Amino acid sequence: MTALPLVFDAPRRGMPPRHLADLTAAERAEAVVALGEKPFRAKQLSHHYFARLTADPERMTDIPAASRARLAQELMPPLLTEVRALDCDGGSTRKTLWRAHDGTLLESVLMRYPDRATLCISSQAGCGMACPFCATGQGGLERNLSTAEIVDQVRSAAAVMRDGLMPGPDGTPTPGRLSNIVFMGMGEPLANYRRVVAAVRRITEPAPEGLGIAQRSVTVSTVGLAPAIRRLADERMQVRLAVSLHTPDDELRDTLVPVNNRWPVAEVLAAARYYADVSGRRVSIEYALIRDMNDQPWRADLLARLLREHLGHLVHVNVIPLNPTPGSKWDASPKPVEREFVRRVNAGGVACTVRDTRGQEIAAACGQLAAEA
Numbered sequence: 001m002t003a004l005p006l007v008f009d010a011p012r013r014g015m016p017p018r019h020l021a022d023l024t025a026a027e028r029a030e031a032v033v034a035l036g037e038k039p040f041r042a043k044q045l046s047h048h049y050f051a052r053l054t055a056d057p058e059r060m061t062d063i064p065a066a067s068r069a070r071l072a073q074e075l076m077p078p079l080l081t082e083v084r085a086l087d088c089d090g091g092s093t094r095k096t097l098w099r100a101h102d103g104t105l106l107e108s109v110l111m112r113y114p115d116r117a118t119l120c121i122s123s124q125a126g127c128g129m130a131c132p133f134c135a136t137g138q139g140g141l142e143r144n145l146s147t148a149e150i151v152d153q154v155r156s157a158a159a160v161m162r163d164g165l166m167p168g169p170d171g172t173p174t175p176g177r178l179s180n181i182v183f184m185g186m187g188e189p190l191a192n193y194r195r196v197v198a199a200v201r202r203i204t205e206p207a208p209e210g211l212g213i214a215q216r217s218v219t220v221s222t223v224g225l226a227p228a229i230r231r232l233a234d235e236r237m238q239v240r241l242a243v244s245l246h247t248p249d250d251e252l253r254d255t256l257v258p259v260n261n262r263w264p265v266a267e268v269l270a271a272a273r274y275y276a277d278v279s280g281r282r283v284s285i286e287y288a289l290i291r292d293m294n295d296q297p298w299r300a301d302l303l304a305r306l307l308r309e310h311l312g313h314l315v316h317v318n319v320i321p322l323n324p325t326p327g328s329k330w331d332a333s334p335k336p337v338e339r340e341f342v343r344r345v346n347a348g349g350v351a352c353t354v355r356d357t358r359g360q361e362i363a364a365a366c367g368q369l370a371a372e373a
């Protein structure tokens with residue numbers, strides 16, 4: 001077994017200056033007072049950013065111009081600039097490429113469904129986990145995103161939905177509400193633990209302290225950093241945990257998900273059980289189905305057995321047909337193989353469905369985010 005040089009905390013070089021969304025409500029009040037302003041200015045700023053969804057200080061006209069300039073400079077530095085947005089699926093999927101203050105590129109993907117709108121956000125620029133089938137993993141980790149850089153992806157998408165800039169179910173752009181957040185964009189969220197947890201709190205606190213999205217509608221997805229899963233459980237939040245397992249056996253998983261060399265399947269599933277017990281929520285197991293790699297009937301049977309043993313009924317398997325990435329030799333399993341895999345997992349007593357994949361044609365689907373300018 002090889003110990004992998006895993007990069008869990010990237011150098012701080014390149015991190016953006018402090019922003020309102022990095023701070024708790026109490027810290028915002030302190031910061032405002034330290035700038036010589038009245039504490040209630042913190043509430044005003046929060047109202048503009050988290051409730052009115054504006055990051056443009058010029059629009060905060062209830063704050064006197066002199067104070068506004070000072071507060072904007074110190075607490076609302078520009079974070080993310082849109083480089084381009086690509087639409088597909090009739091306009092109901094939009095991938096946005098963002099440039100951070102230091103030139104770092106990152107992506108988020110907004111998907112509108114008849115009954116909800118989901119934003120897939122990035123927690124790091126690049127990723128250090130090196131999963132060989134994933135476009136993001138091929139470039140390595142550039143840096144962690146700050147809490148505010150994570151939150152600002154959500155604020156922008158919430159504004160797009162509120163302003164009716166995305167087509168609704170009937171194809172016409174109508175106002176809607178951003179309802180769900182998944183940390184399934186670029187990066188391993190639990191490798192940027194502190195900032196991601198702070199971002200979840202900011203995203204889920206009621207407005208104007210935060211963006212007011214229900215904790216139960218937020219999913220944190222991990223490749224299986226077992227100690228961090230347990231730590232997340234101890235935060236006592238109601239977020240859903242998704243574990244990218246991709247195969248039930250250590251032999252193949254050591255290759256498919258290299259972090260498995262550090263925390264093997266049994267340890268990951270034990271941590272997932274702890275999370276399910278503490279949160280009372282079912283854990284999602286993500287399984288990218290790859291032709292002739294992890295799609296054999298015996299793997300379906302083993303998966304069902306292990307999940308039953310470790311998680312009982314507190315689990316649901318999402319099978320994801322592998323999305324093609326440029327230059328990759330790996331491909332999705334044929335449909336009959338996929339159907340048989342799903343059938344066997346269900347027959348083994350574990351709920352299993354195929355996840356609808358959106359955004360393939362604009363390289364916005366799972367494992368395709370590479371943030372190319």
Ligand code: SF4
Nearest residue numbers: 127129130131134137
């Ligand atoms: S699959 Fe997820 S954890 Fe693995 S390299 Fe890609 S982004 Fe990182």
